[in-house]
Amino acid sequence: xxxxxxxxxxxxxxxxxxxxxxxxxxxxxxxxxxxxxxxxxxxxxxxxxxxxxxxxxxxxxxxxxxxxxxxxxxxxxxxxxxxxxxxxxxxxxxxxxxxxxxxxxxxxxxxxxxxxxxxxxxxxxxxxxxxxxxxxxxxxxxxxxxxxxxxxxxxxxxxxxxxxxxxxxxxxxxxxxxxxxxxxxxxxxxxxxxxxxxxxxxxxxxxxxxxxxxxxxxxxxxxxxxxxxxxxxxxxxxxxxxxxxxxxxxxxxxxxxxxxxxxxxxxxxxxxxxxxxxxxxxxxxxxxxxxxxxxxxxxxxxxxxxxxxxxxxxxxxxxxxxxxxxxxxxxxxxxxxxxxxxxxxxxxxxxxxxxxxxxxxxxxxxxxxxxxxxxxxxxxxxxxxxxxxxxxxxxxxxxxxxxxxxxxxxxxxxxxxxxxxxxxxxxxxxxxxxxxxxxxxxxxxxxxxxxxxxxxxxxxxxxxxxxxxxxxxxxxxxxxxxxxxxxxxxxxxxxxxxxxxxxxxxxxxxxxxxxxxxxxxxxxxxxxxxxxxxxxxxxxxxxxxxxxxxxxxxxxxxxxxxxxxxxxxxxxxxxxxxxxxxxxxxxxxxxxxxxxxxxxxxxxxxxxx
Numbered sequence: 004x005x006x007x008x009x010x011x012x013x014x015x016x017x018x019x020x021x022x023x024x025x026x027x028x029x030x031x032x033x034x035x036x037x038x039x040x041x042x043x044x045x046x047x048x049x050x051x052x053x054x055x056x057x058x059x060x061x062x063x064x065x066x067x068x069x070x071x072x073x074x075x076x077x078x079x080x081x082x083x084x085x086x087x088x089x090x091x092x093x094x095x096x097x098x099x100x101x102x103x104x105x106x107x108x109x110x111x112x113x114x115x116x117x118x119x120x121x122x123x124x125x126x127x128x129x130x131x132x133x134x135x136x137x138x139x140x141x142x143x144x145x146x147x148x149x150x151x152x153x154x155x156x157x158x159x160x161x162x163x164x165x166x167x168x169x170x171x172x173x174x175x176x177x178x179x180x181x182x183x184x185x186x187x188x189x190x191x192x193x194x195x196x197x198x199x200x201x202x203x204x205x206x207x208x209x210x211x212x213x214x215x216x217x218x219x220x221x222x223x224x225x226x227x228x229x230x231x232x233x234x235x236x237x238x239x240x241x242x243x244x245x246x247x248x249x250x251x252x253x254x255x256x257x258x259x260x261x262x263x264x265x266x267x268x269x270x271x272x273x274x275x276x277x278x279x280x281x282x283x284x285x286x287x288x289x290x291x292x293x294x295x296x297x298x299x300x301x302x303x304x305x306x307x308x309x310x311x312x313x314x315x316x317x318x319x320x321x322x323x324x325x326x327x328x329x330x331x332x333x334x335x336x337x338x339x340x341x342x343x344x345x346x347x348x349x350x351x352x353x354x355x356x357x358x359x360x361x362x363x364x365x366x367x368x369x370x371x372x373x374x375x376x377x378x379x380x381x382x383x384x385x386x387x388x389x390x391x392x393x394x395x396x397x398x399x400x401x402x403x404x405x406x407x408x409x410x411x412x413x414x415x416x417x418x419x420x421x422x423x424x425x426x427x428x429x430x431x432x433x434x435x436x437x438x439x440x441x442x443x444x445x446x447x448x449x450x451x452x453x454x455x456x457x458x459x460x461x462x463x464x465x466x467x468x469x470x471x472x473x474x475x476x477x478x479x480x481x482x483x484x485x486x487x488x489x490x491x492x493x494x495x496x497x498x499x500x501x502x503x504x505x506x507x508x509x510x511x512x513x514x515x516x517x518x519x520x521x522x523x524x525x526x527x528x529x530x531x532x533x534x535x536x537x538x539x540x541x542x543x544x545x546x547x548x549x550x551x552x553x554x555x556x557x558x559x560x561x562x563x564x565x566x567x568x569x570x571x572x573x574x575x576x577x578x579x580x581x582x583x584x585x586x587x588x589x590x591x592x593x594x595x596x597x598x599x600x601x602x603x604x605x606x607x608x609x610x611x612x
Contacts, residue, residue: 179306183336224549224556230520230541233557237308237547245307249543252484258492259484262518265492269527270586277573282566285324286577288535289379289452289475289512291349294324295562296529296577300480300516300537301353301381301456303332308547313340316542319554321345323562326535328381331355337369341376351454353381356433356441367448379475380449382441385457385482387434442470456480456516459496461503462599468510476512476534483517483539491595493517497531498587498594508532522564526572529580531587 221236238246252259284295299316306312313333317340320327328351329340341350352370357363370377445453452475458464459481467477479493479500491499493515500507507513515528516537528536538561545557569575572584 179310183334183339185336221548224552227548227556227560229560230544230557233541233548233553233560234544236549237544237553241308241547245304245547248304248307249540249547252488253486254488256484256488258481258488258490262481262484262492263520263524264518265494265590266518266521266524266527268587268589269494270589271523271526271568271572272584272586273571274573274584279570279573279575281575282569283576284562284565284569286535288326288349288514289351289454291326291378292324292347293326293349293535295558295565296535297323297519297525297558297561297565298326298328298514298535298537299542300478300539301328301330301383302539302543303330304334305330305543305546306334308543309550309553311546311550314343315546315551316554317341317344317348317350318551319542319545319558321348322555323558324348325558326351328353328537329377331366331383337373337377341373344376348376350377351379351381352377353383353456355383356436358433360433360444364448367445371449371451374451377451379452379454380445381454381456381478382445383456383482384436385459385480386486387432387436438466438470442473446473452476454478454514457482459490461496461499461507461595464496464500464507464513465504468504468507471510474511476514478514478516478537479533480516480537494528494531495590495594497528497533498590501532501582502594503599505532519561522561522566523568525561525565526568526580527585529577530582530585 221240227233227236238250241249286293286296288296288298299320305316309315311318313327313329313335317327321344324347326349327340329337331353332355333340337352344350352373354363354367367380370380442453453473454476455467455474456478458467458477458479464477464479467474479496481487481490481493484490497513497515500513512534513532514535514537515533516539519525519528519536519538519541525536538557541557541561542554545553545555547553549556569577569580572580574580574584
């Protein structure tokens, strides 16, 4: 009994000892964990203190940098203000005794000076005007208010934009190519002359000299074998602004491309065993005898390409006895363009009817006096409003480098007047012409035949034929793809007329314009019934590539290619060409095939309303 009790007691003691040792071990573990937590807490506290210290240091550094930069900026602003105040004081001293309504300066080497504007001195009214100088060096100054009577199709606002953009500069190169000589005389009143300026007293940088570039010049014209060659050379010779104006077309240039591509889809049908030694290209256009069935379409601003301008094109046309239609927005006056015309040379004149009809009436009166050479009026209808020509707009936003932006606002803060040369030229053009009112108005002011330019549907072609004999002809045109992008190429409209109202060809002459790149293109249009074809850009590219000789080369290439085509087709003269010489199957599914919409009787009735 005693021994059993002793064993129990020993077991209990051992169990209690084990529990004590476990508790001791657990206590040591807890103590260790506590020390670890304490250590981590001290580390976290130290890291937090260091981070706080770093943030404070960074903030202090940033504040020191900001103070330093602010000080530098303040010093620069003060230096600039001091320099400006000194210049203003000097300029004010120079301007004593001068009319402070504003000064601009024109300079030209000979004759009456045509130059835009010079806004030079600080403090001068920014509505300032123009100055022109004669070769003897004296200047005459004009106020900007004189442009309430704006030159042809140039709005007062667009003129002001150009004046401001050229502030402080010799503007001869900007003004001359786009303004006919005599513009100032015609549109500036005597009471707007502000006085004389001695050019020697002007700031030295008023006539900045352009850096001279060494240029080997264009290649020999005889080495240019096609119109693409000529365009490429012209592009390298003319200014970026001129290129953008000539090259540009509406939106995505789809119609511009189609104008040329459409001809590629028409195939020739050459004939054999036909004597092709003789080939006569002479024909008649609007009752006038011409040497070739190719005319120069109205193309504005020719002096952007070459100083000879539209007169240079006229000289080239005289060699081929080719018709030239003078642009309403020509950079020379009609009188200047036809002055050296040869015997038998004929012209047409383009009309953009103005909102102010009196301006158009005055111009028609001038054209009537030139009726021995200008044989018809070409009323342009395919651009009642200007298309969006992005290349032209990108070439030079006239507000981008103006010294005074606030004057150019169009009602929206900081919004500049948009548009390139093309948009500016359309200023004042009337968008409300109608069959009912416009043709009777024209009949009152000219007895010259009327040609309607811009026909793009067979319906309008048919209506035009109802107005014969006042209307002698129509020009199928989409304005070179510069108005409504995705409008049909002229050759599509030509085929549409043949399909729906072929009697139009018997009543009036049908001409086409746009996309002509080859003599084969000319032949194809003639085969479809066109009396003649027009080239616009091609003449300008020729002028840019080589002046008068460049335009002659352009016409020479087309003439020679047309002769070759006609001989291969077996046609001795223009009148021999017909539908039998071409295959238009690839185009037929692209020609309008919808409802006519109005019966011919209905069209006839509505056109007389």
